[in-house]
Every structure is written in C-alpha cells, then in structure tokens.
Amino acid sequence: MALSGKRSHPPALKDSAGDDYYLTSSVIGDFSIVDLRQSLLNWYYQFSRDLPWRHSRDPYAIWVSEIMLQQTQVKTVIPYYERWLEWFPTVEDLAMADQQRVLKAWQGLGYYARARNLHLAAQELVKHHNGKFPDQLEVAISLPGIGRTTAGGILSAAFNQPVPILDGNVKRVLVRLVALQIPPNRAIAHLWQLSESLLDPQHARDFNQALMDLGATLCTPHKPDCPHCPWKLYCQAYNLGIQSQLPMTETRAPIPRKMIGVAVIWNDQGQILIDRRRQSGLLGGLWEFPGGKLEPGETVEGCIQREIREELGIEIQVGDRLITVEHTYSHFHVTLNVHHCQHISGEPQPIECDEVRWVTLTELEQYPFPKANVQIIEALKQKAAE
Ligand code: SF4
Incomplete structure (x- = not known):
C-alpha cells in the first residue's frame, strides 16, 4: 500500500512558494508504507528501550507513565513512577487517596495539573x-x-489498538520524514493523518513505541543520528540535508520575568505560616510561603507587607533576607525574594487561598510544595543547623 492511498486529506497546506502541500501524498515519494513500517519495527526489535512501564499491560500503570512523561524526561520519571505505584497500586487506591498525598507523590515533577487530573x-x-x-x-x-x-x-500500549500518537518526539520525526517546511503547529491535522497512515494496525503497540523511541534516541532535537536511522532512505529532510533545521519554529516573544516578595512568617512559638493555593490555576492545591508580585516602584519589603495584609489580613515586621530563588516556568521566570518576617497582630485569614496553617520547620516536610519553595525550606533547614 502506498502512502498516496485513498484517504481524504485535511485542507491543503501552502508551502513557501504558495503551492498546495499534502503531507501524505507525493512528499514521501514512491516508497511503500510496508517498507517504512517494517524497517522501523526491525530496528525497534533490536534497539528498543527497556522501560519499566513496558513490562506492564495494565492500562492504569501505562496511563500513569504517559501522564508523567508529558514534558518530563524518562530518567526523571522512572523513580516517580515506581514510587507512585507503591503508594497507589490501583485506580481505586488513587481514587480514595487524599489530594495532599497525591500532590506530595508528584512533588518535583512540575505541571501539577497532571496530578490533580x-x-x-x-x-x-x-x-x-x-x-x-x-x-x-x-x-x-x-x-x-x-x-x-x-x-x-x-x-495502543495496553490493548494494542491501532490508535495514532503525536507527542513532541513523534511530531519531530514526522516533520523530518516529510521535510515539512512550515512550523508543525500549522499542520497538526496533517501530521495526525500521517501518523495514522503510517501506524501498523497489526503491531500498533510496537509501532507507536518504536516511533517514540526513534524520536527520543536518534531523531533528537539537535544533531540527529541519521546514519543509524532505520528511515534514512526514506527521510526527506536527511536526503535534503536539512534535518537539523527542522522542525521550523514560530518566533516567540521573550519570556517575561516576575519579581515576587515572599514571607517566611514566624510566630512567638517558633512556627511558620504557610498557605494552600486555590485549586484552580498554576500549582493549585500546593502549599507555599505567602507573598506576591512587586508593583512598579515598590520595594521588596513594602511588597511583602502589603501582600500579607491583603492576602492574610495580618500585620508583620519584615526582617532579613533569607534567600533569592530563580525559577523558570513554561511561560515566565520568577525571582523569589524571600525574607524572614515576624508576626505582629491579627489572626491569619485565607482571603486569597484555600487554607492557612502554622507549622514547625520539621512539619514542613509533610506538605507538598512547588520546587521553588523547596529551596526555601532547604535554606531554612541550613540556617537552623548553623
Ligand atoms: S534520517 Fe535523521 S532526520 Fe530523518 S527520521 Fe531518521 S534521525 Fe530523523
């Protein structure tokens, strides 16, 4: 069966010359789709990665791995995956778990909406x-x-169903295979169709895993290892010598930086005040040290005082700087300017958060915190040990 078969196409793309550009028709040329499938599968049977979730056919375990692998590298995911299945071995265990324990199991993986979902x-x-x-x-x-x-x-992994995939790695492989010379996000429907056309319905599990392995091990973002690639004969980008220039990217605006004032508020009993973020939005459900964004012309100390008054309804005295933490999220950088503070008056109210709590330094360990806040806890522990 040739790729230029009977499938209906999504609306035509235009290439740089303004001509119609169909990914699944003439672009691959006369190669048989059977050759493409077979060469990839042969390579996979020899070089596939041995990953813990590939030993399982349990859709729950595979689902957990798929979610963890979104935006996270395999070597980071493995210990999280193993611990997750120890803590929540079945769907029922996860369903019954307290959300705080779920977020604690996820702590450090980022993109916490994944855990909540x-x-x-x-x-x-x-x-x-x-x-x-x-x-x-x-x-x-x-x-x-x-x-x-x-x-x-x-x-595909759990039930061997012929359902295509199109994650970041696969997108890159397919873009290079057909030498797509527009940013891939403008050709998503076409790339889905290509992934579906290529998928071997008899070996859906292995084929999709093979495609992911190809993207992760040989067809890497920089310096793809084309001489060892099972698709080097068919790959348009390689044959044109443009593999390192693809995928094309959209020009992006620079990532903004937010300056944040953060308070480590102590009371007379030597406890620290923490608050739980609202469920909706970034880092929802996680605990943090209270604070907020600096307004134009505001000092860090002034910002902390104002934010704490507005968000928790209490008065504090801002003291020495504890640490400055730099952290990058997907769409912005933050600089956390963290200061020790002393509680002066008022009962803390959860005005802008779900809950507030006074805890000891040792108790902080029990709560799920975002990565940037974990550095604050480390600094606190270091200070306490001095
Ligand atoms: S030949 Fe190179 S660019 Fe083409 S699919 Fe293989 S590794 Fe990627």
Whole structure:
C-alpha cells in the first residue's frame, strides 16, 4: 500500500512558494508504507528501550507513565513512577487517596495539573466505569487530563489498538520524514493523518513505541543520528540535508520575568505560616510561603507587607533576607525574594487561598510544595543547623 492511498486529506497546506502541500501524498515519494513500517519495527526489535512501564499491560500503570512523561524526561520519571505505584497500586487506591498525598507523590515533577487530573480521572473511573480504564478512544479522551495523543499511547500500549500518537518526539520525526517546511503547529491535522497512515494496525503497540523511541534516541532535537536511522532512505529532510533545521519554529516573544516578595512568617512559638493555593490555576492545591508580585516602584519589603495584609489580613515586621530563588516556568521566570518576617497582630485569614496553617520547620516536610519553595525550606533547614 502506498502512502498516496485513498484517504481524504485535511485542507491543503501552502508551502513557501504558495503551492498546495499534502503531507501524505507525493512528499514521501514512491516508497511503500510496508517498507517504512517494517524497517522501523526491525530496528525497534533490536534497539528498543527497556522501560519499566513496558513490562506492564495494565492500562492504569501505562496511563500513569504517559501522564508523567508529558514534558518530563524518562530518567526523571522512572523513580516517580515506581514510587507512585507503591503508594497507589490501583485506580481505586488513587481514587480514595487524599489530594495532599497525591500532590506530595508528584512533588518535583512540575505541571501539577497532571496530578490533580489523574486523581480526578481515577475518581471518575471508580464512579462510572467500575474502576476500569476504558478501551474506547472517545471515552478515554473524555477523562480529565487525557488528550488525543495520551489516549493513543495508552490504548495502543495496553490493548494494542491501532490508535495514532503525536507527542513532541513523534511530531519531530514526522516533520523530518516529510521535510515539512512550515512550523508543525500549522499542520497538526496533517501530521495526525500521517501518523495514522503510517501506524501498523497489526503491531500498533510496537509501532507507536518504536516511533517514540526513534524520536527520543536518534531523531533528537539537535544533531540527529541519521546514519543509524532505520528511515534514512526514506527521510526527506536527511536526503535534503536539512534535518537539523527542522522542525521550523514560530518566533516567540521573550519570556517575561516576575519579581515576587515572599514571607517566611514566624510566630512567638517558633512556627511558620504557610498557605494552600486555590485549586484552580498554576500549582493549585500546593502549599507555599505567602507573598506576591512587586508593583512598579515598590520595594521588596513594602511588597511583602502589603501582600500579607491583603492576602492574610495580618500585620508583620519584615526582617532579613533569607534567600533569592530563580525559577523558570513554561511561560515566565520568577525571582523569589524571600525574607524572614515576624508576626505582629491579627489572626491569619485565607482571603486569597484555600487554607492557612502554622507549622514547625520539621512539619514542613509533610506538605507538598512547588520546587521553588523547596529551596526555601532547604535554606531554612541550613540556617537552623548553623
Ligand atoms: S534520517 Fe535523521 S532526520 Fe530523518 S527520521 Fe531518521 S534521525 Fe530523523
């Protein structure tokens, strides 16, 4: 079967010359799709990565791995994955767990909405699906936090279903295979169609895993190892010598920086005040040291005093600087200017958060905190040990 088969195409793309540009027709040329599938599978059977979740056919375990692997590298994910399954071995265990424990298990992986959605979806599965992960695509993608590529990854790996995937690695491989010379986000429907056309329906599990391995090990963002690639004969980018220039990127505005004043507020009993962020939004449900954004012309000390008054309704005295923490999120950088503070008056109120608590330095360990706040805890511990 040739790639230029009978499928209907998404609307035509325009290439740089303004001509129609179909990914699945003439661009790959006359190579048989069978050759593409077979060469990739042969390579995979020889060089596949040995990953813990590949030893499982349990859709729950595979689902957990797929969610953790979004925006996170394999070597970082492995210890989290193993501990997660120890803490929450089944969908039911996860559904019944306290959200704070779920966030604690995720602490350090970032993008915490992933953990909150896993938890919510587990509860939904227990409530409506008898605790079983669905084997139908439409049902899978209706669950919180499961998009089309995640569903494809789970259904192909767990049930060997011929459902395509299109994560970042796969996108890069396909873009290079057809030498797509526009930014891939402008050709998503076409790339999905290409992924679907290539997928071997008889070996969906292995084919999708192979595609992911190719993107992760040979077709890397920088310096792809084309001489060892099973698709080097077919790859348009390699044959044109433009593999390192693809995928094309959109020009991006520089990432903004936010200056934040953060308070480590002590009371007379030597306890520290922490607050739990609202469920919605970035880092929802996690605990943090209170504070907020500096307004134009404001000093760090002034900002901390104002934020604490507005957010918690208390008066404090701002003291010495404890630490400055730099952290980068996907769309902005933050500089946390952290100061020791002393509680003066008022009962802390959760005005802008879900909950507030006075805790000891040792008790801080029990709470899930964002990565940038973990550095503050380390600094506090170091100070206490001096
Ligand atoms: S030949 Fe090179 S650019 Fe093409 S798919 Fe293989 S590794 Fe990627």
